Amino acid sequence: MLLDEPPATLIAQCTANFKSGPDHACLMRIGESLDTLKQFREQSMSEMQETLARLERTKKTLASQINHTLSQHNPTTHAQEILRLDTEKFKIAKQASDLEVEGERLQNEVQRLGGVLQELEEEGVEGGDREKGADEDATVLKLKVYRTLGIDVEADPTTGQYNKAVIRNAAKGDVHVVNIDPKFSRQFYTNYFWRTM
Known part of the structure; x- marks a missing residue:
């Protein structure tokens, strides 16, 4: 008879005939994969929230700087x-x-x-x-030219050498007295006179 064997034995034999072991192992793997995906998702969400918070702080700082700059700007003063x-x-x-x-x-x-x-x-x-x-020579002519330019040349009473020049600039109202030293060239003094005039 069917009921001569214990029901538990019958159920165990019936279950063994279905061979549910591979299915059970597959369900375990799926569960583990779901747990791993959940952890990865939670970690990604946490990183994104931190990034969002950091960007929000940066946005507030920049908005504060812009507001400060705009409050300091005076269009009237800038135009003036x-x-x-x-x-x-x-x-x-x-x-x-x-x-x-x-x-x-x-x-x-x-x-x-x-x-x-x-x-x-x-x-x-x-x-x-x-x-x-009879007494007009090249030196006299040069002195006349210098005088027309506003330059008076004075001679040393002891040696007779011309060693001082007074340069008058009527446009600037300046008067320069230059002591002529023989160690400097004529070109140096000529350039100096022209610059002074």
């Missing part, structure tokens, strides 16, 4: 400063242009006076077709 700088820029540009024109004028004047000096030196003591006094 730009206008002042533009005015100063145009003034400097005009001064530079004026100085350039004045430099060209002075250069032309120097060239003209250099030509006059060269002509006078070429004429020498005789002075070309001009009538000369």
Whole structure:
């Protein structure tokens, strides 16, 4: 009879015939995989929350800096400063242009006076077709040229050598007294005189 055997034995035999061992092992592996995925997901969520919190703090800091910058900005003062700088820029540009024109004028004047000096030196003591006094020589002519340029040359009473020059600049209202030292070249003093004039 069927009921002659204990029900537990029958159930165990029935269960053994189904061979559920591989299925049980598969369910265990699936459970372990689910646990691993859950841990990975929780870790990823934690890292993302930390990143989000850090970005939120950065956003608040930047917003605070922007608000501070905007509160410090005064459009009226900024416009006035730009206008002042533009005015100063145009003034400097005009001064530079004026100085350039004045430099060209002075250069032309120097060239003209250099030509006059060269002509006078070429004429020498005789002075070309001009009538000369007996005592007028090349030194006198040079002194006259210097005087027309605003330079007075004084001679040393003991040696008779010209060792002092007084340079007058009417445009600047300056007067320069230069002691001429023989150890410096004529070119040095010529350049110095032109710069002073």
